[in-house]
Amino acid sequence: MSPTRRSFIATSGTTLLSLACAPAVIARRADHDLVIRGGTLFDGTGSDGRDMDLAITAGRIVAVAPHLPEHGREEIDARGLAVAPGFIDIHSHGDGTLEEDPRAESVIRQGITTIVVGVDGSSRATGAEDKSFPALFDALDRLHPGPNVASMVGLGTLRGAVIGEVDRPATAAELARMTEMVEHALTEGACGASSGLEYTPGAFASRDELIALCRPLATRRLPYATHMRNEDDRVLEAIDESIAVARGAGCPLQISHLKTQGPRNWKKLDQIFVLIEAAHAARTDITFDRYPYVAYATGLTNLFPVWSRDGGIDSFLARTVDPAAAPRIRQETLAKVELIGGWDDVQLSGVHAAEDRDAEGKRLGAYARALALDPYDVALELLRRSHGDVGMLGYAMSEENLERILAHPLGMVCTDGGAFAIDGPTRRGSPHPRGAGSFPRVLGRYVRERNVMSLATAIRKMTSMPAARVSLTDRGCLAPGMAADVVVFDPARVADRATFDAPFQYPVGINIVIVNGMIALRDGQRNAMGSGRAVRAEKGTKAA
Numbered sequence: 001m002s003p004t005r006r007s008f009i010a011t012s013g014t015t016l017l018s019l020a021c022a023p024a025v026i027a028r029r030a031d032h033d034l035v036i037r038g039g040t041l042f043d044g045t046g047s048d049g050r051d052m053d054l055a056i057t058a059g060r061i062v063a064v065a066p067h068l069p070e071h072g073r074e075e076i077d078a079r080g081l082a083v084a085p086g087f088i089d090i091h092s093h094g095d096g097t098l099e100e101d102p103r104a105e106s107v108i109r110q111g112i113t114t115i116v117v118g119v120d121g122s123s124r125a126t127g128a129e130d131k132s133f134p135a136l137f138d139a140l141d142r143l144h145p146g147p148n149v150a151s152m153v154g155l156g157t158l159r160g161a162v163i164g165e166v167d168r169p170a171t172a173a174e175l176a177r178m179t180e181m182v183e184h185a186l187t188e189g190a191c192g193a194s195s196g197l198e199y200t201p202g203a204f205a206s207r208d209e210l211i212a213l214c215r216p217l218a219t220r221r222l223p224y225a226t227h228m229r230n231e232d233d234r235v236l237e238a239i240d241e242s243i244a245v246a247r248g249a250g251c252p253l254q255i256s257h258l259k260t261q262g263p264r265n266w267k268k269l270d271q272i273f274v275l276i277e278a279a280h281a282a283r284t285d286i287t288f289d290r291y292p293y294v295a296y297a298t299g300l301t302n303l304f305p306v307w308s309r310d311g312g313i314d315s316f317l318a319r320t321v322d323p324a325a326a327p328r329i330r331q332e333t334l335a336k337v338e339l340i341g342g343w344d345d346v347q348l349s350g351v352h353a354a355e356d357r358d359a360e361g362k363r364l365g366a367y368a369r370a371l372a373l374d375p376y377d378v379a380l381e382l383l384r385r386s387h388g389d390v391g392m393l394g395y396a397m398s399e400e401n402l403e404r405i406l407a408h409p410l411g412m413v414c415t416d417g418g419a420f421a422i423d424g425p426t427r428r429g430s431p432h433p434r435g436a437g438s439f440p441r442v443l444g445r446y447v448r449e450r451n452v453m454s455l456a457t458a459i460r461k462m463t464s465m466p467a468a469r470v471s472l473t474d475r476g477c478l479a480p481g482m483a484a485d486v487v488v489f490d491p492a493r494v495a496d497r498a499t500f501d502a503p504f505q506y507p508v509g510i511n512i513v514i515v516n517g518m519i520a521l522r523d524g525q526r527n528a529m530g531s532g533r534a535v536r537a538e539k540g541t542k543a544a
């Protein structure tokens with residue numbers, strides 16, 4: 001007998017038995033795959049929570065109503081808990097480790113169901129034939145990642161591919177080629193274009209080059225997302241430039257991880273808001289995002305002036321020992337460190353060289369004192385031994401400004417973090433805790449404890465706002481027809497646990513995470529694997 005026929009007979013037998021036991025058993029026939037019952041449902045639009053049940057079938061939300069009479073094959077009791085759309089992280093570096101560990105456990109555990117990668121000017125695909133977005137999306141689907149993954153096209157990556165690592169303007173032909181690649185990328189489903197103007201080679205792009213490259217975003221209403229040219233002494237000029245690029249191209253603008261670095265720049269937040277609100281009032285489609293911590297994370301090379309990094313890491317290392325350049329590099333770097341606060345406000349988050357592993361997690365000032373060496377020389381030696389691959393955290397931001405940025409009506413929540421698992425190969429170094437704590441930290445510290453904004457507002461900043469920003473039209477809201485990305489959490493208990501000293505800790509109070517109708521996290525523990533997939537920006541696809 002074939003398996004199909006055997007299972008058919010088994011099924012009919014069950015049916016007959018059910019009929020014999022009617023009506024109780026028939027009444028328990030499943031109408032839906034899953035019903036979440038009795039929770040306080042926040043639909044993601046900013047509306048207050050309401051007592052609603054929610055039904056899911058075949059990966060879609062099919063009903064949202066009070067006291068749903070239908071039954072699910074599986075039912076989740078959400079009494080006393082909040083039910084919200086799965087969170088969307090609009091600025092994620094999760095793409096760095098998905099191949100090593102596609103579970104992205106630190107992402108799922110925060111209630112994040114979709115990550116937007118390809119940010120800060122750097123993406124895995126370019127829109128060129130040999131590095132296309134369909135190929136990237138296919139590769140992601142084959143990986144079966146925990147969360148869904150959307151990607152922007154990185155303008156720094158494009159510049160590197162077409163022009164190289166050098167500091168010179170693009171020729172007309174190069175500009176045409178890069179614009180064509182952006183056009184391709186968006187047609188193929190990239191959800192925006194990103195720049196990283198403090199990183200090389202992206203920093204070598206002029207304002208006019210950026211305007212030209214952003215024009216294809218305009219008709220699709222996809223954003224230019226920018227890590228601005230400066231986030232400290234010249235942050236106001238950088239805001240001006242970002243707005244000018246969006247205006248010149250006619251496209252939406254997303255300012256990435258908005259901040260004011262260095263105590264002497266903290267007072268500039270008022271002026272930043274004036275510039276942003278004026279642009280908004282003049283109909284520039286402008287929003288921004290921020291992670292909920294007062295330290296940033298970047299490469300240690302970022303302490304050094306952009307001009308010293310022209311040509312890549314080998315040219316940089318050569319310049320640091322060239323008598324014609326070395327004194328100026330040292331002087332400008334020390335000025336940057338002083339702006340942050342000093343070498344003890346620089347923490348080493350990861351080194352490539354095995355012999356320097358003991359430096360990880362230490363403040364650079366303290367580490368140098370222990371070695372009885374000059375901290376600048378230690379920084380250079382670490383970079384030399386790790387060939388530039390050294391990560392740092394900078395404790396440079398204001399807590400008060402952080403709250404104002406998070407609460408601003410144009411602000412969204414992001415992690416800016418990587419993805420890792422505490423039990424896998426991606427547990428290494430001493431990373432910024434934002435990769436494991438950002439979204440629960442906003443819900444716990446900034447909503448429940450500090451009352452910086454309402455729970456409904458915070459959820460909107462984590463769901464419908466980012467979904468609309470990158471045109472993920474069937475995510476970010478709880479309504480029939482939407483993809484079934486859902487998080488069930490306890491507003492009274494949700495909190496981050498990762499710290500700067502002990503980053504490998506998952507948050508608490510996130511109970512259930514559902515991605516595309518699959519339960520990825522149940523009772524705070526890993527359940528189904530591979531629930532996510534590549535997601536394409538809707539308007540980018542339509543414009544094809």
Ligand SMILES: [Zn+2]
Nearest residue numbers: 120227256257
């Ligand atoms: Zn950045």
